[in-house]
Amino acid sequence: MQTEKRTISLSTSSSVKQRERKLHAKQKTMELLTTTQKNSVLSSMATIINDRRDTLLKANQQDLDAFTRDDRALYDRLVVDSAKVDGMIAAIRTVESQPDPIDKVLSSGILDNGLRIENRTAPFGTILIIYESRPDVTIEAAVLAFKANNKILLKGGKEAVHTNRVLVDCWHRALKENGLAPDWIQLITLDREATREFLKNPTQPIDLIVPRGGEKLIGFVKEHAQCAVLVSGRGNNFAYIAPDADWDKVLPVVVNAKTDKISACNALDKVLVDAATPGLPEKLKQLGEALRAKATQLFADETLLPLLDGAEPIVDESMWYEEFLAPKICFGSVDGLEPAIDKINRYSGGHSTVILTTNLKKAAIFMEQVDSAAVYHNASTRFTDGGAMGVGAELAISTDKLHHRGPLGLAQLVTNKYYVYGDGQVR
Known part of the structure; x- marks a missing residue:
């Protein structure tokens, strides 16, 4: 029995290491897109949503018909009408017009030893958004994350699955129109148990998780997540x-x-x-x-x-x-x-x-x-x-004090990186 346990342990350890190597390898493949590339995708997306408005409204009606109206707040958030579609398109256009937040110099200087140091904005990498109802998050979250050069995983609630599938299909069409892979924006449809396992053992790299919902959802994510969690907290x-x-x-x-x-x-x-x-x-x-x-x-x-x-x-x-x-x-x-x-x-x-x-x-x-x-x-x-x-479209309202507090707009959806230029200096 002891030998068997030891074998299982070694196998599990090896499996974890292999998965980590694969995740790191995947992480390195993310490319920095040009502002023109990103804005072209957003322009296509705005047009596609408008063209597929009727399909989107019909899908949303499927979700509404299947929803019990016991929770009025969730029901209100689930509704997508023509005015809300207009709002989605306006959010995309707003972000398209905003300055690219990536590779901006935050500070620079030359030290006494000759090292030139720049601190620049950089993408997080891959951001997972977990949210309840609210299909418009599928637009606002993705448009911001994409313009900030992040890949995004969208874990919407089961109550909005038909609406979200249409919206993500629109994203994939916009990406393909511009020669980009659809995996920049992905929809995840997992039940609670599968979501728990995904948070504990993600099958792809995740750099930041933003749960948008009530305290139970936030607690669930914080308990199981293996990376940074930015809390979009409760109101009260x-x-x-x-x-x-x-x-x-x-x-x-x-x-x-x-x-x-x-x-x-x-x-x-x-x-x-x-x-x-x-x-x-x-x-x-x-x-x-x-x-x-x-x-x-x-x-x-x-x-x-x-x-x-x-x-x-x-x-x-x-x-x-x-x-x-x-x-x-x-x-x-x-x-x-x-x-x-x-x-x-x-x-x-x-x-x-x-x-x-x-x-x-x-x-x-x-x-x-x-x-x-x-x-x-x-x-x-x-x-x-x-x-x-005045921030524009937002990913969430953060009640955390790190790394940002308040509305998370495009300019806030970045991290930073130090670039150090030398000429053989040693310490």
């Missing part, structure tokens, strides 16, 4: 309403942030109201009525519960951690700026946070001390988006 976004807030701004900001798109990660879930707010009962009554008019379910702590008609009590602390992705919102009372900051930093997802106040000094303190990727003063959290922030 907070608003703090200071005593001096202008309620003519509070009402539209809060209603927009909560109800404009409940399935978005930048939607508002929690509102902290300062207990010192003058005329609080009447102001909360107005806000509650405005939210209920948008079919939003209200929850409140013991202090605010009597002031919000139709509100339900917050059952336990876990609700403060929860990202709803649903027409629900929680209200809580706080005694001042510092308690508000402490509560937000404790419970929020570190995505987007807003303070509503007329006091610029108070706003500055809040924005400096709240630990979120985007902090707002008197504006809706719905602006945390690549397009809305």
Whole structure:
């Protein structure tokens, strides 16, 4: 038995080494494409999607017909209509027009020993995107990764399989039209067990994984991945309403942030109201009525519960951690700026946070001390988006602090490499 175990162990070790050698060999074959090549593929892709619009919409209808509408947020993300196709084409055109982010000199200099050193942008290599629903990710993720000279693996959810197959087929047609291999952009259709095994023992090189979805998906990927994981984190976004807030701004900001798109990660879930707010009962009554008019379910702590008609009590602390992705919102009372900051930093997802106040000094303190990727003063959290922030199409909204935080656009989808030029120097 001992000999058998030893043989199996040696065989496994040999197999791992062979696989690693193969992966490294594959990694070396990736070529740097010219800007003209990449833009030509994107131009072809925009045309092909437009030409195949009817096929795409029919495929999406297949996915919608097979989807149970129990999860409204997932269903909303799954829908592809003609307007969304137009949005995909616009995203491609936007990225096509943006400067190529690869091989840009970040810094350069000559040392005392004569070495000339340049730090330049470089591709990651191969990026795996794992996402739920949202077929438009199949466009936005791939267009950014490709323009940044990365290969991309797309692991979409089973609920969008028909739509994603059409979209990836469009990519393959665009690549072939321009003399490039279709393996620059690949669709992976694996069940949960197969995905777990792929993460543990990838059959091709993976340099970065970006999971786009809920906490369960992110936890699953982080547990099993063998390479860097860039987290596109949960929302659970907070608003703090200071005593001096202008309620003519509070009402539209809060209603927009909560109800404009409940399935978005930048939607508002929690509102902290300062207990010192003058005329609080009447102001909360107005806000509650405005939210209920948008079919939003209200929850409140013991202090605010009597002031919000139709509100339900917050059952336990876990609700403060929860990202709803649903027409629900929680209200809580706080005694001042510092308690508000402490509560937000404790419970929020570190995505987007807003303070509503007329006091610029108070706003500055809040924005400096709240630990979120985007902090707002008197504006809706719905602006945390690549397009809305001027980044263009985005791969994700990163809540990690390395290597980038916030919308991951084209310019952020690169790593760096040092080029050192010498003339025989030794150390």
